[in-house]
Amino acid sequence: MTSLRSQLVLAFSGLLVAALVSITWVVINTTRAAADNFAERELAIAEKVFIEQLLNNQRQLTGRARLLAEDFGFRKAIATGEQETLISVLANHGDRVGATLVMLAEPDGKIVLASHNLDASDRRLRDVMASGSNATSQILVAEGNAFQLALVPVMAPNLIAWVGLGFAIDQAALDALKAITKAEVALEIGGRLSLSTTAQIHRKTSIAELQASADWLVRQVKLDTSDPADLNAYLLASPAELSAPFAQLQQQMQLIAVFALVITIAAAVMLAKSIAQPIGFLVSAADRIASGDYDKPVEQFRSEELGRLAKALNALQSAVKHREAHILHQATHDEESGLLNSYGLREALAELFKDDKVFSFSLVSLENYSRISDLYGYSFVRKHLPVLAEQLVQRLDADSLVARVARDQLAVVAKQPIESLNSALADAMAAPWPAGQVQIQWDIKQGLMACPEAAADSEQLLRRANVALKQARLRNIPAFTYQSGLDEQYLRKLNITQRLQRVTETGGLELHYQPQSCLSTRKIVGVEALLRWNDPELGPVFPDEFIPLAEETGTISSLTQWVLNQALNDIKALALDYRLAMVSINLSANDLLDATMIQKLLAAQLSIAGSATQLEFEITETALVQDADTAVHHLHQMESAGIGLAMDDFGTGYSSLSQLKRLPVSKLKIDKSFVLSLVDDADDQSIVKATIAMAKALSLKVIAEGVENQVSAQLLQQWGCDVMQGYYLAKPMPLNRLIQWLKEYNESHFPQETVGN
Numbered sequence: 115m116t117s118l119r120s121q122l123v124l125a126f127s128g129l130l131v132a133a134l135v136s137i138t139w140v141v142i143n144t145t146r147a148a149a150d151n152f153a154e155r156e157l158a159i160a161e162k163v164f165i166e167q168l169l170n171n172q173r174q175l176t177g178r179a180r181l182l183a184e185d186f187g188f189r190k191a192i193a194t195g196e197q198e199t200l201i202s203v204l205a206n207h208g209d210r211v212g213a214t215l216v217m218l219a220e221p222d223g224k225i226v227l228a229s230h231n232l233d234a235s236d237r238r239l240r241d242v243m244a245s246g247s248n249a250t251s252q253i254l255v256a257e258g259n260a261f262q263l264a265l266v267p268v269m270a271p272n273l274i275a276w277v278g279l280g281f282a283i284d285q286a287a288l289d290a291l292k293a294i295t296k297a298e299v300a301l302e303i304g305g306r307l308s309l310s311t312t313a314q315i316h317r318k319t320s321i322a323e324l325q326a327s328a329d330w331l332v333r334q335v336k337l338d339t340s341d342p343a344d345l346n347a348y349l350l351a352s353p354a355e356l357s358a359p360f361a362q363l364q365q366q367m368q369l370i371a372v373f374a375l376v377i378t379i380a381a382a383v384m385l386a387k388s389i390a391q392p393i394g395f396l397v398s399a400a401d402r403i404a405s406g407d408y409d410k411p412v413e414q415f416r417s418e419e420l421g422r423l424a425k426a427l428n429a430l431q432s433a434v435k436h437r438e439a440h441i442l443h444q445a446t447h448d449e450e451s452g453l454l455n456s457y458g459l460r461e462a463l464a465e466l467f468k469d470d471k472v473f474s475f476s477l478v479s480l481e482n483y484s485r486i487s488d489l490y491g492y493s494f495v496r497k498h499l500p501v502l503a504e505q506l507v508q509r510l511d512a513d514s515l516v517a518r519v520a521r522d523q524l525a526v527v528a529k530q531p532i533e534s535l536n537s538a539l540a541d542a543m544a545a546p547w548p549a550g551q552v553q554i555q556w557d558i559k560q561g562l563m564a565c566p567e568a569a570a571d572s573e574q575l576l577r578r579a580n581v582a583l584k585q586a587r588l589r590n591i592p593a594f595t596y597q598s599g600l601d602e603q604y605l606r607k608l609n610i611t612q613r614l615q616r617v618t619e620t621g622g623l624e625l626h627y628q629p630q631s632c633l634s635t636r637k638i639v640g641v642e643a644l645l646r647w648n649d650p651e652l653g654p655v656f657p658d659e660f661i662p663l664a665e666e667t668g669t670i671s672s673l674t675q676w677v678l679n680q681a682l683n684d685i686k687a688l689a690l691d692y693r694l695a696m697v698s699i700n701l702s703a704n705d706l707l708d709a710t711m712i713q714k715l716l717a718a719q720l721s722i723a724g725s726a727t728q729l730e731f732e733i734t735e736t737a738l739v740q741d742a743d744t745a746v747h748h749l750h751q752m753e754s755a756g757i758g759l760a761m762d763d764f765g766t767g768y769s770s771l772s773q774l775k776r777l778p779v780s781k782l783k784i785d786k787s788f789v790l791s792l793v794d795d796a797d798d799q800s801i802v803k804a805t806i807a808m809a810k811a812l813s814l815k816v817i818a819e820g821v822e823n824q825v826s827a828q829l830l831q832q833w834g835c836d837v838m839q840g841y842y843l844a845k846p847m848p849l850n851r852l853i854q855w856l857k858e859y860n861e862s863h864f865p866q867e868t869v870g871n
Contacts, residue, residue: 131375157351159442160297160333161349163294164335166444166445166455167291167294174521175213175281177520177522178264180249181487182203182266183268185203187199187203189268204227211279214281217263217278217280219278221267221274222707223276231256232256247666248267249265250264253283253337255304258303259282259308260301261281262281262283264279265277272739283309288301289311298349300315302320314329330350332350333348335348445457446458450496451518453516453517453518453524454518455519456519456520459519459572462515462527463527463571463572464571464572467565472529472565473527474530474562475525475562475564476579477523477563477579478526479522479558480524480556481557498549501547502556509542510526510530510538513528513529514526514527514529525579536593536595558592559583560593561580561581561583561585561593562582606652610659611667615669617647620650622649622650624648625680625849626645626847627697627848628641628644628846629844629852629859630837630838630843632836633835637863637864638859640698640837641852642732643681643684643700645657645661645673647660661673668704674701674702677699684849685697685725689727691856692856692857694856696727697727697730698760699732701715701732701733703736703740706745707745715731716751723756730758731758734761738777742773746777749777749779759779759780760780760781764785764805771808780814782816783816783817784805784819785819786819787820789821789840815836817838818839821842822840822842827842
């Protein structure tokens with residue numbers, strides 16, 4: 115018979131074995147889960163650093179491209195079309211800043227010069243450049259290689275070109291990204307792996323094979339690329355390498371389990387207490403590490419194996435904590451200066467606003483940053499910028515902080531009063547700064563804010579600080595403190611832009627008409643249709659406000675369509691009471707270059723064929739600057755369909771006789787800026803007389819805008835001007851008032867003639 119003791123030992127041993135096996139299984143699976151979570155978190159952190167590095171490259175590229183775009187000589191070369199000069203300037207600037215790709219494009223995005231073949235991305239680049247006039251960036255494929263490209267508009271003062279600088283995303287770039295992210299990097303071009311930071315990846319032919327393989331964890335990084343189907347970036351990590359510390363932990367756990375099973379027969383109760391309890395602590399520690407809590411150290415045990423296991427967990431916890439802290443620092447600090455970057459600044463400001471702290475803020479612009487960089491070199495400025503930041507911190511209160519938010523901008527947060535902060539920064543920059551063998555005299559301007567009175571959050575603070583900085587520049591003063599209401603203009607533009615999206619649906623648009631009179635006969639020969647907007651929420655919005663915004667946001671076409679439809683309806687109503695020869699409508703540059711809009715204009719002309727009143731469209735020279743060939747082609751289409759054409763605002767834009775003689779226009783409108791002071795300004799008189807003489811030589815009729823008195827009208831008639839328009843004749847008026855005005859005008863000036871059909 116089996117003794118009771120043996121039975122108890124066997125029974126207790128069986129229970130202990132079952133418990134030990136269960137605990138071991140839990141530890142192994144928990145460790146495996148911790149390893150998987152750790153691997154995913156590492157790749158997520160690596161992705162964040164990867165994107166921040168690309169954004170940092172983008173800021174550098176944009177800053178260097180903007181420097182070139184602001185160069186007077188470069189803009190002059192663009193305006194004059196000096197091909198050799200443009201090539202030389204692009205090449206020299208590209209070499210100086212280390213760019214591997216340089217390009218120049220026309221305002222509509224048509225590429226003029228490029229160091230690489232950009233046919234594969236031409237359409238997307240053209241769309242990007244044609245859609246606005248702000249700096250932008252793209253990641254694209256050229257000649258089988260990937261590039262990070264920054265595009266900056268060249269203004270003089272209007273958009274005359276785009277200049278682009280790019281860095282190659284080559285093997286060296288991938289190796290640098292690997293050094294920062296601590297992850298392998300692979301680049302896929304055209305569906306095949308093109309570059310990678312390890313030869314092991316190149317053994318595979320596609321990302322699909324890598325994803326199917328158990329050797330790699332793969333994470334795609336979303337790129338702002340011109341064609342997502344052609345270029346993709348991936349971060350990869352070896353599960354084996356990431357889980358190595360955990361594998362060691364599992365091996366040690368297995369050894370402990372085997373050892374425990376061997377000695378359980380002799381000392382089940384003792385081992386249950388001495389092994390099961392510590393293992394429970396280790397399981398809790400593994401769970402805690404897997405959840406991201408690295409602060410509490412793992413308890414040490416007397417047992418050698420358990421002690422080694424606890425030490426391994428402590429070492430793993432410390433390594434992961436240090437690594438995550440380093441990556442977090444990279445994500446929140448500027449790489450060049452070591453200061454907080456814009457992301458880190460926003461986090462610091464968020465804490466201050468959350469705690470309702472009182473502080474002063476200064477957005478400091480290093481106005482001569484570009485000049486110093488050009489004079490001493492970019493590497494020189496990069497080397498001494500941290501010294502500047504450190505000395506600034508020493509001049510401020512102990513709790514102050516300095517961040518670098520742009521290439522040439524610093525942000526300073528201090529608890530001292532705003533006047534004290536302004537004085538401290540001004541005094542710090544007043545004397546030359548020693549930088550190696552030279553002395554640098556920094557020229558700064560400040561946008562100052564007193565918080566939290568002037569802003570409720572970090573986004574509002576930075577926006578208003580920029581507004582204050584712009585005021586300092588406009589007023590040419592060292593510093594300007596933000597005042598309530600300064601950003602209302604910005605917010606109003608934003609509101610107008612939003613309301614423009616549905617203005618043709620929400621109502622408030624109305625056409626007013628301003629009569630045009632023949633100077634020799636005094637008969638009314640036509641009217642100009644002028645758009646007016648009285649928004650239900652914004653009230654009256656002037657054309658000078660909403661027309662430029664409509665052109666920028668692409669809503670100008672819907673406005674033109676509304677004006678055209680309304681003018682056609684008004685022509686029919688007008689014909690019932692008065693025979694008017696011409697209704698003139700303004701056509702924007704965007705409309706003139708839009709083939710779809712041209713077809714709509716031709717259809718409108720066809721709909722009124724045979725009517726006594728005909729359409730005329732007024733164009734400006736802007737479209738000719740953007741795309742002269744397309745504009746001329748569309749104008750000839752309109753002229754062939756019987757549509758009258760007039761050149762508006764002549765003399766205020768890029769006036770060119772060579773362009774004018776190409777255009778099928780029959781009239782030329784002298785801008786009102788030359789007519790308003792015609793009586794007293796001898797220069798205006800010379801300009802107007804010369805313009806009239808030139809127009810007559812080209813067989814063009816001349817219309818003078820802005821005629822406000824009889825003397826001006828007499829001078830214009832004396833010099834041979836055909837038609838006048840202005841307040842002297844009549845102000846713009848709605849249709850019902852126009853019909854009444856025409857009746858009264860003709861009864862007064864031509865009583866013997868019958869007005870009407």
